[in-house]
Amino acid sequence: MKSRTAALPSVYLKPGEFAISGEPSVITTVLGSCISVTMFNPRLKIGAICHGLLPQCKDEGPCDNACGNGFKYVDCSIRLMLEEFRKKGVGAAEIETKLFGGSDMYLPEEIRPGNITVGRQNIDAAFRICGEERLQVLKSDTGGIYSRKILFHPHTGEVYLKRTKVQGRRKGQGVITGNSGTGE
Numbered sequence: 001m002k003s004r005t006a007a008l009p010s011v012y013l014k015p016g017e018f019a020i021s022g023e024p025s026v027i028t029t030v031l032g033s034c035i036s037v038t039m040f041n042p043r044l045k046i047g048a049i050c051h052g053l054l055p056q057c058k059d060e061g062p063c064d065n066a067c068g069n070g071f072k073y074v075d076c077s078i079r080l081m082l083e084e085f086r087k088k089g090v091g092a093a094e095i096e097t098k099l100f101g102g103s104d105m106y107l108p109e110e111i112r113p114g115n116i117t118v119g120r121q122n123i124d125a126a127f128r129i130c131g132e133e134r135l136q137v138l139k140s141d142t143g144g145i146y147s148r149k150i151l152f153h154p155h156t157g158e159v160y161l162k163r164t165k166v167q168g169r170r171k172g173q174g175v176i177t178g179n180s181g182t183g184e
Contacts, residue, residue: 008153013051016072020048020084021154031101031148033119035074035126038150039081039135040096040157041088047154048084050077054118055125074125082133092134096157099126099140100150119143 013019013029013036021027022045029036029051040047052074070076085095102123116124123142130137141148141161151160 013049015051015053016069018048018050018071018077018081019154020046020081022046024155025153027152027154029150029152031150032103032105033101033117033122035099035101035122035142036150036152037074037078037081037126037130038098038100038152038157038159039085040154041085041090041094042096042157043094044088044090045155046085046088046090047152047157048081049150049152049154050081052077052122052126055121074122075129078126078129078133078135082135093136095135097130097135097137098159099123099130099137099142100148100159100161102126102142103144103146103148105145105147 009023009025011019011025011027013027015034019027027049029049031051035052036049037052038047038049050071053072055074057070057073057076070080082092082095085091102119104117104119120143126142127137139159141163146163149162149164151162152158
């Protein structure tokens with residue numbers, strides 16, 4: 001698999017960004033508490049991916065990216081990606097959707113009782129918006145204490161996932177990573 005991926009043009013997706021393409025390529029991103037949603041239409045062989053940081057935009061208006069921060073938010077990212085597919089004549093029922101990320105990047109004792117982590121809020125927002133928009137989520141790998149590296153092939157819809165196991169961490173120091181998890 002490495003030779004096939006290595007031969008393709010590569011794009012790195014930063015937090016708050018989005019990409020859509022039908023060209024043979026690999027789009028890579030790394031996730032902690034953020035969420036990546038991938039969408040793929042088999043008929044047109046077009047795929048899209050976002051890297052949302054926060055669950056919900058506070059703007060009262062529709063998600064039209066007029067504020068310039070639309071892809072920073074999970075809710076707007078999903079709606080804006082779906083709009084790109086609709087412009088190409090693709091309805092929600094024709095889109096294969098997958099969700100990744102939403103890790104809890106803090107130790108349990110660092111989370112205040114009653115607080116929901118950003119990772120959990122991002123997961124909940126992604127599944128809620130997908131449900132509201134009638135997008136069927138075919139696969140997901142969310143939550144836990146893993147960071148994830150995603151390799152997305154927009155021309156095939158394939159997603160390769162590498163989880164990074166947490167070896168250890170100390171309060172206030174964030175995550176210290178070790179050996180890689182297996183790809184899927």
